[in-house]
Amino acid sequence: MFRQQLRHTATIVLITLLGATSVQAADAPGMRIGVRGEITGVNTDSLKVHVNSGENVLIQLTGDTKVRAVTLANIEDIKPGSYIGSAAMPQEDGTLKALEVHVFPPELAGSGDGHRPFDLAKGSSMTNGSVGDLVVSNGRVLTVNYKGGQQKILVPEDVPIVNLVPGDRSLLKVGVKIVTFVTQSADGTLTAQSISAGKDGVTPPM
Numbered sequence: 001m002f003r004q005q006l007r008h009t010a011t012i013v014l015i016t017l018l019g020a021t022s023v024q025a026a027d028a029p030g031m032r033i034g035v036r037g038e039i040t041g042v043n044t045d046s047l048k049v050h051v052n053s054g055e056n057v058l059i060q061l062t063g064d065t066k067v068r069a070v071t072l073a074n075i076e077d078i079k080p081g082s083y084i085g086s087a088a089m090p091q092e093d094g095t096l097k098a099l100e101v102h103v104f105p106p107e108l109a110g111s112g113d114g115h116r117p118f119d120l121a122k123g124s125s126m127t128n129g130s131v132g133d134l135v136v137s138n139g140r141v142l143t144v145n146y147k148g149g150q151q152k153i154l155v156p157e158d159v160p161i162v163n164l165v166p167g168d169r170s171l172l173k174v175g176v177k178i179v180t181f182v183t184q185s186a187d188g189t190l191t192a193q194s195i196s197a198g199k200d201g202v203t204p205p206m
Helices: 002-027
Strands: 032-042 046-051 056-060 066-072 083-090 096-103 114-117 125-135 141-146 149-154 161-166 177-184 190-198
Touching: 032 056, 046 177, 083 141, 083 149, 114 149, 125 149
Parallel strands: 056 190, 066 190, 096 149, 096 161
Antiparallel strands: 032 046, 032 177, 046 056, 066 161, 083 096, 083 125, 114 125, 125 141, 141 149, 177 190
């Protein structure tokens, strides 16, 4: 009964997160969406998560669910050639203003390469690519190159910068903050495709 309630709540959460596209969420099983919150329960094949918007959901885990650790970083960890991701907002001059920056380890270079809409904030985008130029003395501007394009991203002083590194399920504990991308099946079940889990109290900013 509790599991059914959580699944019903999960559907409501997806409708809330998707806003105007809620009808699509109900009509298009398999849609991928980000869920952000705190783990409140852990089983071998599922997580209970208190979502930032206030709801509680049950998320299934599979053998293909990828787990990554999120640790604190700083601008000095980013160098020309670093592979990064950044959620950002467009500026009037055509550049982007970062909401967060995450730095991938060399073995994850190429992950999600490109520039696309993102759901962190209305109108936000996600850019994953290799750093070309890094200008720290002029407002901390990154030039990010990806297949088929390039973006210049301003990184304000107060924007969180984190490392995103390979992890395992030992990171998934009650009280840990996570960002997980899930798919929803026709019966409302949420299944995690990937989980970024904050390590040592870190809250993933993505």
